Amino acid sequence: MNMSSPERIVYVAGQYCPESEAKVSVFDRGYLFADAIYEVTCVIGGKLVDFDGHMARLARSLKELDMPVPMSDAELLAIHRKLVADNNVDEGLIYMQISRGNADRDFNFPSKDTPPVVVMFTQARPVLESPLAKRGLKVISLPDIRWGRRDIKTVQLLYPSMAKNAANDAGADDAWLVQDGFVTEASSANAYIVTADDKIVTRSLSSDILHGITRAAVLRFAEDAGYALEERSFTIAETLEAKEAFITSATSFVTSVLSIDGHVIGDGAIGPVSRRLREIYLEKAVGARI
Ligand code: PMP
Numbered sequence: 433m434n435m436s437s438p439e440r441i442v443y444v445a446g447q448y449c450p451e452s453e454a455k456v457s458v459f460d461r462g463y464l465f466a467d468a469i470y471e472v473t474c475v476i477g478g479k480l481v482d483f484d485g486h487m488a489r490l491a492r493s494l495k496e497l498d499m500p501v502p503m504s505d506a507e508l509l510a511i512h513r514k515l516v517a518d519n520n521v522d523e524g525l526i527y528m529q530i531s532r533g534n535a536d537r538d539f540n541f542p543s544k545d546t547p548p549v550v551v552m553f554t555q556a557r558p559v560l561e562s563p564l565a566k567r568g569l570k571v572i573s574l575p576d577i578r579w580g581r582r583d584i585k586t587v588q589l590l591y592p593s594m595a596k597n598a599a600n601d602a603g604a605d606d607a608w609l610v611q612d613g614f615v616t617e618a619s620s621a622n623a624y625i626v627t628a629d630d631k632i633v634t635r636s637l638s639s640d641i642l643h644g645i646t647r648a649a650v651l652r653f654a655e656d657a658g659y660a661l662e663e664r665s666f667t668i669a670e671t672l673e674a675k676e677a678f679i680t681s682a683t684s685f686v687t688s689v690l691s692i693d694g695h696v697i698g699d700g701a702i703g704p705v706s707r708r709l710r711e712i713y714l715e716k717a718v719g720a721r722i
Contacts, residue, residue, distance in 0.1 A: 441518040443511050443552040448518070451553065460549055461542070462531030466588035468549075469493040470529040473512065474559060474682045475521050479721040480512055481682065485645035489585060490530075492643075496584045498541070499532055502548040509722075515554050524556040525683050529587060559683055565710070568690040568702050569605040569679070573668050574598060576609035576616045576640075583639045592619040606679070608692065614665035616640050621681035622647040623689075625666055625674035626705045633670075636663035646680040646713070653712045659705070668692060676703030685718075686710035 439450045462468030471490050474481040487505045494501055512526050531549045535542030578591050595607040596619045608623050609616045616635060617623050622644040624634040632654055637643050655661055671677055675698045677689035686709045688702040 440554060441515065442554075443515060443550070445547075445549050445551070448514070454551075454553075456531075456549060456551065457534040459534040459536060460531050461533060461535060462529060462549070462587055464537055465539075466586055467497075467541075468529050468531035468587045469497065469499070469585050470527065470587055471585065472682050473526045473528070474718075475516055475524050475526060475554070476559060476718050476721055478516055478522055480509075480516075480526070481721045482645050482649060482717055483509060483512070483722055485648065486682075489643065489645060490528075493584050493586070494530070496581070497532075497586075499530070500544065500548055502530055502550050508550075511550075511552055515552055519554045519556070521554045521556050523559050524554060525559075526552060526554050528552045531587075559685075560714075562684070562687075564605060565684060565687045568688040570603070570691045571606045571608050571618065571689050572599050572602050572604045572693055573610050573615075574607045576611040578609070581639050582616070582642055583637070585642060589620075595619045608668070608671075608689075610668060611640065613667055615668065615671065617642065617644075618679045618681075621679035621684055621687075624678050624680070625671050626676035626678075626703065627662075627670075627674055629660075630675070630705075631660045631662050632705065633662045633664060633666050635665050644680055644682075646682055646685065646717075649717045650680050650686060650709055650713055653716055654709060657708070657712060659709075671697065674698065676705050678703075678706035678709070680713075685713050 441448050442451050442454045444454045471486040473486050529551045533546040533548050535546055574595050599607040607619050615623050635641055672695050677697045679687050686706055688706045690700050
C-alpha cells in the first residue's frame with residue numbers, strides 16, 4: 433500500500449483499477465506455488481529504460497516454465513505506458529508479474545488453456561539521485577541457499593528477502609551470496625569486482641545467477657569503452673583484495689560496494705571504474721529509454 437500519496441491505478445488481469453480495489457484469486461498459482469515470473473523496468477522522466485531487454489528475458493522465463501505468452505510485447509508496452517501516465521510517474525519503476533493463472537490447488541500444472549494472470553503496478557521513487565548510490569553500499573556475505581534455476585526470474589524471493597533483512601540487521605545494506613566458496617550475486621543485483629590489474633570481473637552466465645538486463649548492457653558498454661572484462665567466478669577473499677566492487681540492477685544501475693563483512697574494499701570510497709560505468713550507463717541506456 434502506498435501510504436504517502438493518493439491511490440495508484442494498477443493493472444490486474446485485464447482491468448485498470450484503484451489499488452484498494454485490485455483483487456487476485458486465492459487460487460492464483462503465483463500465490464500458492466510461486467508459479468509466477470516478473471520483470472522490473474526502470475522509469476526515468478516518464479520513460480522506460482531497456483524495455484526490449486526486459487521483454488526478451490520475460491519471453492525466456494515464460495519458455496523455461498512452459499507458460500503461455502499472455503499478450504504481445506506491444507500490448508505490454510501500452511499497459512506500461514498507460515500506468516506511467518495515469519500515475520504521473522516521473523522516476524521509479526514498473527513491476528510486472530505473470531502467474532500461471534487460477535486453478536484448484538494441485539502440484540500438476542493446470543490445463544494449457546488456463547489464462548495467465550498479468551499484474552502491473554508502479555512505484556515512484558528517486559532513482560537517479562538515490563541516497564545509496566551516492567554513498568555506496570556496505571554488504572555482508574551469506575550462503576546462497578536459493579533453488580537451482582536462478583536464471584528464471586520467478587517470484588520465489590523469500591531467501592533474497594531474508595538475506596536483505598539479515599544484512600539490514602547487521603547494519604549493512606545488502607548481502608552478497610556465496611556458493612561453494614564463490615560469489616554468485618547480490619540479493620537482487622549482479623556482483624562485480626575490479627582487480628588490481630584493472631579487470632572487471634563478474635560471474636559468467638549460468639543457472640546460478642539471474643541474467644541481469646543491466647549486466648548485459650554494462651558489460652557491452654564497458655567493452656566498448658576499452659575496459660578488460662573477465663566473466664568468471666571470484667571469492668570473498670579476492671573481493672577484499674580488489675580495487676573496487678559494485679553491483680548492477682535495473683533500478684540501482686551501477687552502485688559501488690564500499691565494504692564487505694566490515695572490511696573496507698580499496699580505499700573505501702566510490703571508485704573511478706564504477707563511477708565511470710554509472711555515467712556511461714546513464715548516458716547510453718537511460719539516454720535510449722522509450
Ligand atoms: N540478480 C538478481 C537475483 C536480481 O533479483 C536482479 C534484479 N532483478 C538482478 C540480478 C539484476 O537484474 P536486472 O539488471 O535485470 O535488474
